[in-house]
Amino acid sequence: MKKIGIMTTGGDCSGLNTAIHRIIQGARQRKWQVWGILDGTDGLYVNPPAVIRLDDMMLPIENARLAGSFLHNGRADALNFETAAETGRIASFNKRLHKSLQELALDALILIGGNGSLSLAWANRGTYRDVQLICIPKTIDMDMPLTERTIGFDTAVQQLTQFCDQLLLTARSHHRWFVVQAMGRDCGYLALHAGIASGASAILMPEIRFNIDDLVKRISDADTDYGIIMVSEGITLRGHSGRPADMISRKLNAAGITNRTAFPEHIQRAGDTTASDRILATRFADCALNAIENGETYVMTALECGDVHTVGLSDFVASGECISDPHIPELLTSNAYITPDEPLLSVARDMGIYIGEIK
Numbered sequence: 001m002k003k004i005g006i007m008t009t010g011g012d013c014s015g016l017n018t019a020i021h022r023i024i025q026g027a028r029q030r031k032w033q034v035w036g037i038l039d040g041t042d043g044l045y046v047n048p049p050a051v052i053r054l055d056d057m058m059l060p061i062e063n064a065r066l067a068g069s070f071l072h073n074g075r076a077d078a079l080n081f082e083t084a085a086e087t088g089r090i091a092s093f094n095k096r097l098h099k100s101l102q103e104l105a106l107d108a109l110i111l112i113g114g115n116g117s118l119s120l121a122w123a124n125r126g127t128y129r130d131v132q133l134i135c136i137p138k139t140i141d142m143d144m145p146l147t148e149r150t151i152g153f154d155t156a157v158q159q160l161t162q163f164c165d166q167l168l169l170t171a172r173s174h175h176r177w178f179v180v181q182a183m184g185r186d187c188g189y190l191a192l193h194a195g196i197a198s199g200a201s202a203i204l205m206p207e208i209r210f211n212i213d214d215l216v217k218r219i220s221d222a223d224t225d226y227g228i229i230m231v232s233e234g235i236t237l238r239g240h241s242g243r244p245a246d247m248i249s250r251k252l253n254a255a256g257i258t259n260r261t262a263f264p265e266h267i268q269r270a271g272d273t274t275a276s277d278r279i280l281a282t283r284f285a286d287c288a289l290n291a292i293e294n295g296e297t298y299v300m301t302a303l304e305c306g307d308v309h310t311v312g313l314s315d316f317v318a319s320g321e322c323i324s325d326p327h328i329p330e331l332l333t334s335n336a337y338i339t340p341d342e343p344l345l346s347v348a349r350d351m352g353i354y355i356g357e358i359k
């Protein structure tokens with residue numbers, strides 16, 4: 001009988017509970033024992049480790065669709081890989097985590113995390129040397145290399161789309177535009193997908209250069225006087241500061257275009273998990289359990305051309321664009337972005353949606 005652990009780290013998203021539920025479900029078929037680590041790496045840092053034995057009763061099926069993580073993702077003020085490195089305590093932090101894993105006598109640990117969590121797990125891989133480390137990618141940002149989908153993205157698109165759907169009704173009543181600021185960090189996928197889904201008139205993404213005068217002209221010349229202008233939180237406007245939606249809104253105001261800003265914020269990480277995210281979470285959970293059975297370690301589950309399989313964490317960190325932590329340059333995160341060959345870009349352009357200049 002194997003003993004496995006589950007840990008959720010980084011920002012939450014909808015679909016984490018489905019993944020946890022399906023891991024428990026699949027482990028039961030194999031007669032394995034499952035332990036949940038509470039509050040991400042903090043659950044391994046505290047002494048004794050903060051863990052709970054997971055069985056079907058703890059996470060009933062009707063709760064598996066709820067957003068957030070039943071195991072928590074960690075407190076903002078807790079020591080983690082980043083803050084430990086920043087304050088010169090990384091060696092003792094890693095030592096404590098390793099000791100906890102030994103005390104728990106886990107055969108395998110399933111880490112459900114984003115690009116930061118997985119990159120940091122690889123950078124500090126010695127900590128996991130005595131367990132099989134299997135990672136499952138999750139994030140609403142869709143900024144992870146080597147997988148075409150991450151858990152939580154589809155639900156975030158749905159949440160943001162519904163938010164825009166509601167705004168459009170009041171926008172129409174008052175003949176005004178809404179500048180909606182999407183999350184996604186430096187990646188425009190969420191803005192692009194929800195923008196297309198909600199019928200936005202313009203979508204601004206960090207990866208695509210745009211011209212503010214062209215945008216203003218496009219909106220002024222539009223054959224409608226209301227609609228959505230989707231703005232990714234990662235865009236910048238030379239010579240301007242403040243929140244991206246506010247910057248764009250000010251420019252529209254200056255041109256006499258009546259508009260308001262709207263900030264869906266963390267609602268994008270909430271919401272009942274969509275069927276698509278539940279299926280992905282189930283496939284990733286199954287793949288992770290199979291990987292444990294096959295004796296794999298330091299791998300991540302990935303979706304590629306409809307197939308779910310594992311890829312090495314070393315390949316994952318090598319294939320993204322490496323971004324340095326602002327405080328600790330040697331801490332690199334593997335990031336992915338929209339590329340010019342993204343099919344939705346040409347679809348948007350063909351539909352007359354202003355997206356800037358794709359080369």
Ligand code: F6P
Pocket residue numbers: 011139140141183184185233269
């Ligand atoms: O990475 C997920 C994400 O939701 C980003 O899209 C967003 O910029 C950030 O996390 C928000 O972080 P916090 O929850 O710390 O405000």
